[in-house]
Amino acid sequence: VKFLELVQQRRSVRRYAPEPISRKDLDQCIEAARLAPSANNEQPWYFIVVDDRQAIQQLVAAAMSGIYATSRFVKHAAALVVVITEPGKLSNQVGSRFRRTHFNLIDIAIACEHLVLQAQELGIGSCWLGWFKEKAVKRFLKLPRSARIDIVISLGYPRADDQAKVRQRKTLDSIRRYYSSQ
Numbered sequence: 001v002k003f004l005e006l007v008q009q010r011r012s013v014r015r016y017a018p019e020p021i022s023r024k025d026l027d028q029c030i031e032a033a034r035l036a037p038s039a040n041n042e043q044p045w046y047f048i049v050v051d052d053r054q055a056i057q058q059l060v061a062a063a064m065s066g067i068y069a070t071s072r073f074v075k076h077a078a079a080l081v082v083v084i085t086e087p088g089k090l091s092n093q094v095g096s097r098f099r100r101t102h103f104n105l106i107d108i109a110i111a112c113e114h115l116v117l118q119a120q121e122l123g124i125g126s127c128w129l130g131w132f133k134e135k136a137v138k139r140f141l142k143l144p145r146s147a148r149i150d151i152v153i154s155l156g157y158p159r160a161d162d163q164a165k166v167r168q169r170k171t172l173d174s175i176r177r178y179y180s181s182q
């Protein structure tokens with residue numbers, strides 16, 4: 001499959017079949033993330049893979065309730081990849097401040113997209129998740145309070161009735177223009 005086809009095929013999958021994902025395939029997804037570029041090559045990420053059914057249930061109960069209940073669909077996922085965003089070296093933090101951006105967030109986003117595209121190639125559905133109770137995830141994983149979790153990725157084989165929707169995207173013409181000097 002050509003790269004653009006892979007990108008076209010990828011969509012957020014929120015209904016999962018019960019099949020587990022092998023650790024070999026999970027490792028391949030993390031491997032794709034590992035190779036992502038990052039500002040100053042700092043690789044400010046760490047991935048905790050939760051692929052135990054009971055642990056997923058507990059994590060969802062703790063972190064996806066109340067205002068976060070819209071994320072409860074991930075309780076049927078075969079695995080959750082909790083992405084720890086590290087602050088990066090001081091030089092990068094200073095650089096981010098100076099440029100008024102967050103290079104570490106850009107970095108983890110690239111790594112996460114590598115991860116989900118690799119999953120797609122393996123036939124594994126995924127969904128980026130930004131809506132969860134971060135504190136509860138940290139408590140569940142026994143991480144220090146200072147840890148940052150911006151994104152969790154759910155993974156699972158798509159359920160047969162999880163149909164692809166029509167893609168809602170801005171048109172190419174509306175998002176791109178070529179620079180012209182006149």
Ligand SMILES: Cc1cc2nc3c(=O)[nH]c(=O)nc-3n(C[C@H](O)[C@H](O)[C@H](O)COP(=O)(O)O)c2cc1C
Pocket residue numbers: 010011012013071127128129130131132
């Ligand atoms: C940073 C980020 C955070 C997201 N958070 C959530 C989320 O909390 N819950 C959810 O159902 N989808 C979430 N999504 C998925 C988007 O809703 C989805 O990518 C978008 O609607 C486009 O649809 P598609 O992925 O099927 O092409 C998130 C995506 C990104 C990139």
